[in-house]
Amino acid sequence: xxxxxxxxxTGIIFGALNDRSIAWKIAAKAHEEGAKLVLTNTxxxxxxxxxxxxxxxxxxxxxxxxxxxxxxxxxxxxxxxDILGGKVDFILHSIGMSPNVRKGFTYDNLRYDNFLKxxxxxxxxxxxILLFARKHDAINxxxxxxxxxxxxxxxxxxxxxxxxxAKALLESIARSFGYMYGRDKKIRVNTxxxxxxxxxxxxxxxxxxxxxxxxxxxxxxxxxxxxxxANYCVTLFSDLTRKVTMQNLYHDxxxxxxxxxxxxxxxxxxxxxNCD
Ligand SMILES: NC(=O)c1ccc[n+]([C@@H]2O[C@H](COP(=O)([O-])OP(=O)(O)OC[C@H]3O[C@@H](n4cnc5c(N)ncnc54)[C@H](O)[C@@H]3O)[C@@H](O)[C@H]2O)c1
Numbered sequence: 001x002x003x004x005x006x007x008x009x010t011g012i013i014f015g016a017l018n019d020r021s022i023a024w025k026i027a028a029k030a031h032e033e034g035a036k037l038v039l040t041n042t043x044x045x046x047x048x049x050x051x052x053x054x055x056x057x058x059x060x061x062x063x064x065x066x067x068x069x070x071x072x073x074x075x076x077x078x079x080x081x082d083i084l085g086g087k088v089d090f091i092l093h094s095i096g097m098s099p100n101v102r103k104g105f106t107y108d109n110l111r112y113d114n115f116l117k118x119x120x121x122x123x124x125x126x127x128x129i130l131l132f133a134r135k136h137d138a139i140n141x142x143x144x145x146x147x148x149x150x151x152x153x154x155x156x157x158x159x160x161x162x163x164x165x166a167k168a169l170l171e172s173i174a175r176s177f178g179y180m181y182g183r184d185k186k187i188r189v190n191t192x193x194x195x196x197x198x199x200x201x202x203x204x205x206x207x208x209x210x211x212x213x214x215x216x217x218x219x220x221x222x223x224x225x226x227x228x229x230a231n232y233c234v235t236l237f238s239d240l241t242r243k244v245t246m247q248n249l250y251h252d253x254x255x256x257x258x259x260x261x262x263x264x265x266x267x268x269x270x271x272x273x274n275c276d
Contacts, residue, residue, distance in 0.1 A: 005238040007034035010084040012076065014040050014067060014129065015094030015148075017049040020199045022148055022226045023094035024054055029230035030237060031058040035090075038080040040065045067095050067125035068117075074132045087140045090237040093129055093147035096122040096201050098163045107161050115162050122166035123173060130177045130189065141186045144237050147174060148229070149191040149248060151256050159206025171248045178246035188245040190236060195223040195252040217263035219253030 011030060016023035016039055027037055037060040041051055046064055055062050061083050065072035080088060098121075099114035100107075126147050133139050152160040153167035171191050178189035196202060196211050205211065216223050224232075232251050235241055250256045 002032050002034075005033045005234055005240070006030055006089075009034065009089035009237065010036045010038075010080075010086075011088050011090035011092065011237065012038045012040065012080045013092045013094070014065075014076075014125075015092070015096075016051055016054055017041060017045050017200055019050065019053070020226065021049075021094065022194065022197060022199060022229050023092060025226040025230035026092055026094065026233045027054055027058060027060070029227075029234050030090075031060075033234050033238075035237070036060070036084055038063060038076070038083055038088075040067075040076050042066045067093075067128065068120045070128055070132070073125070073128045074136075077129075077132045077136050077138045081136070081138055087138055088143065089140050090144045090146070091129060091133060091139065092233065093126045093145070095125055096148075096163065096166070098122070098161055098166070101159075101161045101163060101204055101206075105161075110162055115165075118162045118166050119169060122163065123169035126170055127173050127177065130173070130181065134181060134185070137185075139181075139185070139187050142188075142239065142242050143185075144188045144190070144241070145181075146189075146233055146236050147191045149193045150196075151193050151250070151252065153193070153248070154256075157211070161206075163205075174248070175246045182245045188236070188242070190244060190246070191248045192229060192233060192236070193248055193250045193252060193256065194229050195219070195225075195255065197223075197226050197229070199226065214264065215252070215255050217267065218258045218261050219255040220258070220261070221253035223255075224251050224253050 013027045040063045043064045063076050065076045098118040100110040149167045152164035174189045174191045181187040
């Protein structure tokens, strides 16, 4: 079902790698809702992933960019305005990577050069996008900027490593920049805290299968999928949420408010027979 929520709107999507990516689903949904898009990812991701297919399906152009490089981010902002015919209405940051997680350095033994890269890729890139968007006045009044976060910003989840710190910083940037962008330009900045999701980045999280099982048992509505996230995200890009800003918005089936559920307890206490 479509609602034309983004009819006449334009946006930039950072972070679609393949058809499992959260950004891919958001781009596809935004297109379905009437938006025109520019897509961007790193040159390596463009080689290894399938972004061309998404570009074809949505009639979008691709601009290669490493979001840790200021000049690349500035280029995306400027070229997108050229391609889309002026200021945009929304931007999605759906970027995350930890070299410590990739290389198996645990949190109590991590490499600081890797740690800095984790923060640079997964959080400072969001600041850069906001900075250059603002510098070039690239977003229309009442526009919306969204980044994808995770509950590890608030809670400790085994194996999530320095990505938890990166997500805490990401959410803080949304608040700090959200204040300035809201005050001066009436532009919203929020993060969506998404359930664990089986994507390329998600599969890198230690014990993702067990984590998905745990959060499914703990969440009264069940885990939110990438498609669910796309549905939620287009409402945040739309005019229906104009006064929502500087928020970290949980989109996790209720997980973040739970302490213990019957379904989870049943896993541990064999005296329970009924687990509805
Ligand atoms: N999958 C999950 O369980 C989950 C849960 C909550 C939040 N998230 C967040 O959602 C976002 C998207 O991840 P995903 O799960 O869709 O996985 P994904 O692997 O499909 O997307 C991650 C993206 O980050 C991009 N990226 C990495 N380094 C980059 C750089 N230097 N410049 C530009 N792009 C770069 C990758 O190319 C990739 O497209 C991430 O921020 C992730 O932390 C994921």
